[in-house]
Every structure is written in structure tokens, then in C-alpha cells.
Amino acid sequence: MCGIAGILSLSDRAVRLEEVRAMCDAMVHRGPDDQGLYVGSGIGLGMRRLSIIDLHTGHQPVENEDGTVRVVFNGEIYNFESLRKSLQAQGHQFRTDTDTEVIVHLYERYEEACVERLRGMFVFALWDERRRKLMIARDRLGKKPLFYTIAKDRLIFGSELKALLQIPDVERRFDWSSVTHYLSTLCTPLDRSILEGVHKLPPAHVMTATPWRGIKIKQYWDLRFDPDYTKSEDYFVERLRDLLEESVKLRMISDVPLGAFLSGGVDSSSVVAMMARNSSRPVKTFSIGFKERDFNELDYAREVSQHFGTEHEELVVEPNVLEMIDDLAWYLDEPFGDPSAIPTYMVSKLASGSVKVVLSGDGGDELFAGYDRYLVERRERRYRMLPAPIRKTAGLVGRIMPEGMKGRNFLQHLGYDGVERYLDANVLFKRPQLERLLKAEALSTVRNFDPMRTRRQLMQAEKSHWLSALQYADTKLYLPNDILTKVDRMSMAHSIEARVPLLDHKLVEFAATIPPELKLRGNTTKYIFKRAMEGIVPDQVLYRPKRGFAIPLSQWFRGRMNNFVRDLLLDCTSRQRGIFNPEYIERLVVMNDRGRNLDFELWTLITFELWCRKFMDRQQSESAWRASVG
Numbered sequence: 001m002c003g004i005a006g007i008l009s010l011s012d013r014a015v016r017l018e019e020v021r022a023m024c025d026a027m028v029h030r031g032p033d034d035q036g037l038y039v040g041s042g043i044g045l046g047m048r049r050l051s052i053i054d055l056h057t058g059h060q061p062v063e064n065e066d067g068t069v070r071v072v073f074n075g076e077i078y079n080f081e082s083l084r085k086s087l088q089a090q091g092h093q094f095r096t097d098t099d100t101e102v103i104v105h106l107y108e109r110y111e112e113a114c115v116e117r118l119r120g121m122f123v124f125a126l127w128d129e130r131r132r133k134l135m136i137a138r139d140r141l142g143k144k145p146l147f148y149t150i151a152k153d154r155l156i157f158g159s160e161l162k163a164l165l166q167i168p169d170v171e172r173r174f175d176w177s178s179v180t181h182y183l184s185t186l187c188t189p190l191d192r193s194i195l196e197g198v199h200k201l202p203p204a205h206v207m208t209a210t211p212w213r214g215i216k217i218k219q220y221w222d223l224r225f226d227p228d229y230t231k232s233e234d235y236f237v238e239r240l241r242d243l244l245e246e247s248v249k250l251r252m253i254s255d256v257p258l259g260a261f262l263s264g265g266v267d268s269s270s271v272v273a274m275m276a277r278n279s280s281r282p283v284k285t286f287s288i289g290f291k292e293r294d295f296n297e298l299d300y301a302r303e304v305s306q307h308f309g310t311e312h313e314e315l316v317v318e319p320n321v322l323e324m325i326d327d328l329a330w331y332l333d334e335p336f337g338d339p340s341a342i343p344t345y346m347v348s349k350l351a352s353g354s355v356k357v358v359l360s361g362d363g364g365d366e367l368f369a370g371y372d373r374y375l376v377e378r379r380e381r382r383y384r385m386l387p388a389p390i391r392k393t394a395g396l397v398g399r400i401m402p403e404g405m406k407g408r409n410f411l412q413h414l415g416y417d418g419v420e421r422y423l424d425a426n427v428l429f430k431r432p433q434l435e436r437l438l439k440a441e442a443l444s445t446v447r448n449f450d451p452m453r454t455r456r457q458l459m460q461a462e463k464s465h466w467l468s469a470l471q472y473a474d475t476k477l478y479l480p481n482d483i484l485t486k487v488d489r490m491s492m493a494h495s496i497e498a499r500v501p502l503l504d505h506k507l508v509e510f511a512a513t514i515p516p517e518l519k520l521r522g523n524t525t526k527y528i529f530k531r532a533m534e535g536i537v538p539d540q541v542l543y544r545p546k547r548g549f550a551i552p553l554s555q556w557f558r559g560r561m562n563n564f565v566r567d568l569l570l571d572c573t574s575r576q577r578g579i580f581n582p583e584y585i586e587r588l589v590v591m592n593d594r595g596r597n598l599d600f601e602l603w604t605l606i607t608f609e610l611w612c613r614k615f616m617d618r619q620q621s622e623s624a625w626r627a628s629v630g
Helices: 017-025 080-089 100-117 176-185 233-250 266-277 298-308 325-332 341-352 364-368 372-385 388-400 408-414 418-424 431-437 440-445 453-461 466-492 505-511 527-533 553-558 562-570 572-577 582-593 599-628
Strands: 002-009 034-040 043-049 069-077 120-128 133-138 147-150 154-158 198-200 205-210 214-219 258-261 284-290 311-317 357-359 497-499
Touching: 002 017, 002 069, 002 120, 017 034, 017 043, 043 069, 043 120, 069 100, 080 100, 100 120, 100 133, 100 205, 176 431, 176 440, 176 599, 233 266, 233 505, 233 527, 258 266, 258 341, 266 298, 266 364, 266 527, 284 298, 284 341, 298 311, 311 341, 325 341, 325 466, 325 599, 341 466, 364 466, 364 505, 364 527, 372 418, 372 466, 388 408, 418 453, 431 582, 453 466, 466 497, 553 562, 553 582, 553 599, 562 572, 562 582, 562 599, 572 599, 582 599
Parallel strands: 258 284, 258 357, 284 311, 357 497
Antiparallel strands: 002 043, 002 154, 034 043, 069 120, 120 133, 133 205, 147 154, 147 198, 205 214
């Protein structure tokens, strides 16, 4: 696991070693064990390494036999041993035992198509000296990040946004459509960042760049939900169990200590179960809980730990996040509105004291229909039976009711139909709220921007079944934008590698062939996955009510953190920024104080403001200092 960075000149402008080193220095937490730098004519590559496999000879950049192909790599290739044997049989010579070296020889053989043979999580940048071509690739599901921009005829890229900001040519201006997307969905868009001109390489895409042809980006993989009704339920149960065990075994390959995050839910418990079946020693597990009883799941995690005989560590998180909140803003790299980043940060910190690799259970809800919102959508599809005039009238009445009035949101929601109804239920700040939240100048820049456009298009593109349409959109957007971003940033903050067995692409492709009727049956979510785990994971774990990774933020905001919320969001610094209407923010704080849970709304504004102070205000103060001295 590493952080990578680099610069490609698209003209005759040079690349300096100091620039690449500065980019890598901003990501030491991603790779505290080693640093590798290469600068040639018009190209610079750098990496920070977290040593996991081949601890002694895996220094990067890794080269081919004659030094004409070099690669820096962030991630793990789980099928590297079989690929290595195949390439050696074809005459390729290996100098190391690292999985990274497989990439350069695969490229020699297949060029850009090499990514289709990789099984793992990855972002890599490969420089082909003969062709003067840079290739950058991101894994299929988006487990590893890649930011890039073009500034003054140079392509600048890195694993984190802060790495790009070490180059003075990269300007710090808001992308206002990304700001709106963030306020609506908790995250910035899949292919853009919070800063204008800085982009993300989308999952399952390859970028190629040369000085004379510029940049080209193409998709190399997509997920298609194609239910196979010719197979029996028992077939899916057996095949799913086999694929999960294989995926877990592949991700247990490591030359350093390894463990697992354990919430006590179905997904993490299933991963731990498979680890225990394939380990000669007790699995190390790590859990986070809260003093607030309604949010605490430590009893469930202990039950699973005892069943599988794990070496278990746990931590109770108290409302003292003020001590780490600046760190969160730094490591998250962009504004991030999902407050579950807090317990993810804390469980990663806990695990880092014992291991360098953890397995997590993320991905199961998207693949096997585990979210409660899928149950809600199935129930609300009955609204179609109401005549359209009645629904439209209800929506109109809801829109003219005062904000916060009981029944207002329900009536508004009833006025929508189909895709629009589902989207309405899954937006944070809706358009009327944005018009109250944003000041006129900020609002004018995004008045015609629709943050739900991409999700709407994805849902409409999947024709096979309404549930498959929701899963497809969540797998393409929510999973990489929120879940995997959170896991990557918070684990890397503590220099540990998080592996996600449920998101092995072979398992993902198989899950897409399972009929939706076997995923959501009655009120049982993830029906087929639970069936596959019967006899392996205790039934009382599989079939207890689902609880998300929630934290008692609303309660904290009413208690110990109340002054902090007001001081941060309503002080002079925030007001002078001129983005939000302080009167509306004051209203949100008051409504939360009175018992309405607005933790997501407030946390989204808090992390935005913290990010601005960490990354935007610092730049302004640096510019003022430079002007004052010369």
C-alpha cells in the first residue's frame, strides 16, 4: 500500500525532483516505510511505501529488464503469483518478489489491456520511455484514489488532493457544482473534486497521456446486473460461499501482521468467519462502540469474537472528537459529510497498534441489497396506485407548508414518482433548502446544476429490475464516493492497509447474476448471503435487525459539542467566507437543540468549514505573506 504522485510535461517545461519529493512528503502517512523517486526528461514519478509484501526488495519505482518501463503502484494484486508464473513461462525475468513487478511485464505483453488481468485494488502510474507515454489505471470498484489536473502544460497527479496542492501551479478555487453535489450527497462527484480543474480518475478507467497527443481516458470494465433464472437457490448459496472463502484467502496473503474490523454485523462477521477457517492462529479483531446504548454494538462484536475465538480489542468512543477533528479534515482530503468517518478513524487507530493489514466487510449492502432504503422503496412503489392528481396536490401542499412542520416532508415526497421519488428520499440539502443555505452569489453559480443527474442516468440505464437499478447506482456512485473513500482515507491516516474481500471483482460479477428476488425476500435483506453463511455464522448474528454504522452526533451537538458547533459555523471566519447564510445555519442548530436530529446537515457544514480553514485559508495567508515580503 502506497501513495503515488507524478508530473508529466506536455510541452518542453522541465520536471524537478524537488517538486515530486514535496508531493510525496504530503503523503507520508500513506507510506511511512520507504520513498522512491524518479525524474527523467519531462517526467517525474514518486511514491511513499507501506511495506506489506516483499519487504526487502519491493522498492519502487519498479522497472522492466532494460529499464524502459517504470511503475509506481498503490494497492495489492492478489493474483500476482499466478500472473508471475505465466509471464516467466513467456520469458520475462523478475528481479523481485513483489506484486508490483507483475504490472511492468504485463504491460510489455498487453499494453493498456494489462489491467483486465489484474485482480485486486490498485492505482498505478506507468512510464513507457520508448513511446514517451504515461499510463494511469484505477481498479474496477474504486478502492484506491487518484486525483489529477493540468496546470501550465503539465499533467500533475497523485493519490491525494493535498499532494497536488504542493505544486504552486495548482490553483485553489472552488468548483461550485462540486460544492452543491457535496451538500446534496455528502460527497464530491465521481470525476471531479472540490477544486475547479482538479479531477478524479473514475473507477475502472485508464488514462494515457503523451506530450503530442494529450490525454485520453477510457473505461475498461463495467458491472451489469443480469439475473440468471436457470440456476437453483442452492447453486447460488454454494457458489457464493466458495467465492467468499477464496476472496478472503487471497487477502490473507501478507508478510506483516493482519487482522479484521468487526462490527458484529453480517458482513464483517462473515469475513471473520472465513478468516478463522483459513488461519492456524486466532484472528485479531477490532471494534468500536459508544456509551449511548442505542448506538453501541460492542456486545454483538464480542459475541462473534467469542464464537470464533479471536484476539479481540475494542474501544468506547466518547464525544471528545474535538481532539482529532483537525486531523480528520487533513486526512479526509476533501469535505466529507458522512460522520461514520469518525468511528472508522478510531477503529483504524486502534488496529494500527497491532497490525498493518485489516480486512473489512464493506460492499455487502450494495451487492446483496442490505440497505433499509431498498425496503422503503419497495413499500413506496405502492404510491403508484394513487391517482396522479392526488399525488401532485399532496406535493404542492407540502411545498407551501413551513419548514419543520409535521407532515411536510411526507407530502412533498408523495408528490414525486418513480426515480424522482427515490432520489428525493436520498438527498441531504434539497433545492429549496439550498436556496436558503447558500448566499445569492454562490447560489447563482449553481442554479441550473442538478447534483442527481448522474445517479438518475445510472438508475434509468439499468432496465432489468428496480432493485438492480438501485444497486447499480449505489455500486457506481455511493460505494466509491462514500464507503471506499472513508475506508481508504481513515485507514491510511494510521498507515494501515484495508482490504475488502466482498468487493473482489469476480465475486461482484457473480453477485450481479443472482436474481433480485433472492436478495430481498419479504422483510429479509441480503437473503441469499445470509443463507450462504448459515452454519458458518451463528443464526442470531445473521438474522438480528440491521443497524448501520451510526454515531450519536445529534446528542453530542446538543451537549458537549454545542459551543463548538456554534463557534465554528457562526464565527467571523465562517461569515466572512460569504458562502452560507448564517441565519439559516442558526436555524439548523436551534432545531437540532430542540430534538430534531440534524447531525448529517450540521456535520456536512462542519467538515466543509474545517476543510476550508485547513486548505483554503492557509493558501490565502501564504499568498499575503509572499506579497508582504516582496
